Amino acid sequence: MKFFIDTANVDEIRDLAATGMLDGVTTNPSLIAQSGRDFFEVLKEICDTVDGPVSGEVTALDAEGMIKEGKTVAKLADNIVVKLPLIWEGLKACSALSAEGIKTNVTLCFSATQALLAAKAGATYISPFVGRLDDIHIDGMELIEDIRTIYDNYDNLETEILVASIRNPNHVKDAALIGADVVTVPPAVLRTLAGHPLTDKGLAAFLADWEKSGQKISS
Numbered sequence: 001m002k003f004f005i006d007t008a009n010v011d012e013i014r015d016l017a018a019t020g021m022l023d024g025v026t027t028n029p030s031l032i033a034q035s036g037r038d039f040f041e042v043l044k045e046i047c048d049t050v051d052g053p054v055s056g057e058v059t060a061l062d063a064e065g066m067i068k069e070g071k072t073v074a075k076l077a078d079n080i081v082v083k084l085p086l087i088w089e090g091l092k093a094c095s096a097l098s099a100e101g102i103k104t105n106v107t108l109c110f111s112a113t114q115a116l117l118a119a120k121a122g123a124t125y126i127s128p129f130v131g132r133l134d135d136i137h138i139d140g141m142e143l144i145e146d147i148r149t150i151y152d153n154y155d156n157l158e159t160e161i162l163v164a165s166i167r168n169p170n171h172v173k174d175a176a177l178i179g180a181d182v183v184t185v186p187p188a189v190l191r192t193l194a195g196h197p198l199t200d201k202g203l204a205a206f207l208a209d210w211e212k213s214g215q216k217i218s219s
Contacts, residue, residue: 001175001181001183002023002181002182003021003023003183003185004023004024004025004026004182004185005022005184005186005187005190006025006166006185006186007031007186008027008031008032009187012187013025013046013049013050014049016190017049022050023052024054024055024079024182025046025050025054026054026055026105026127026162026164026184027054027055044076044077047076047080052079053079053080053081053103053124054079054081055081055082055083055105056080056081057082057083057084058083061087063089066084066089067096067097071097071100074102080103081103081104082097082103082104082105083104083107084097084106084107085106085107085108086107086108086118091117094121094122094123095121098122103125105127105162106118106126109126109129110128110129111143112150115146115159119158120157122159123159124160125160125161125162125181125182126147126160127162127184128140128144128162128163128164130163130165130171130175131171133165140165141174141175141178144161144174144178148178161181162183162184163184164183164184166184166185168189169189169193172185
C-alpha cells in the first residue's frame with residue numbers, strides 16, 4: 001500500500017520524504033489557504049520535493065471551468081494529479097481530462113455508487129472519506145470494502161482506492177487489510193505508525209543493559 005500525506009506544509013513533506021516512506025502528497029484548497037502562500041508556488045515546490053503523485057484541487061464548480069483549471073494545474077509538473085469534486089460536473093471534467101492523459105483524483109466520495117461512477121469516468125484515484133463517515137456514525141471502512149469488491153469485479157476498472165480523512169493508525173491498518181491501494185494521512189498520524197509503548201520499553205531496557213556492560217561499538 002502506498003502512503004501519501006495530506007498537507008501543504010513543505011517542511012513536513014521534506015522531513016517525511018527523507019524516511020523513504022512517502023509515495024505522494026494530497027492537498028486541497030483549505031490546506032493551501034492555511035499555508036498562507038501562493039497556490040501555484042506551493043504546488044510547484046511540493047512537486048519538486050517528491051517524485052510521486054501530487055494532488056492539486058480545482059475550485060470551479062462547472063465542468064468547463066474545472067477542465068480549464070485542471071489543464072492549468074497539470075502544466076505545473078509531470079507528477080501533478082488534478083483533484084475534482086464528486087459531482088456530475090466533476091465527473092464530466094474527469095472524463096474529459098482523463099481522455100487527454102491527465103491524471104485525476106475524484107474526491108469527497110461517500111458512497112460505493114459514487115466510486116463506481118468515478119471509475120467509469122476514468123479517474124486515476126477515488127478518495128473516499130472514512131473519518132467523516134465515522135463522524136456521523138457510519139462505518140467508513142465498510143465503504144472501502146464495498147468499493148474494493150466492486151472494483152475487483154471488473155477488470156476494466158483501473159481506478160485506485162485512495163483512502164482519505166484518516167484519523168488514526170487503525171484506519172491505516174484496516175485500509176491495508178481490505179486492500180486499499182493508497183492512504184493519505186496527516187503527517188502526525190503517519191509518524192504514530194512507527195510508535196508502540198512496548199517498543200519504547202524494550203529499547204530502554206536494551207540500552208540500560210548495554211550501558212552496564214561498559215562496551216562501545218564506535219571506535
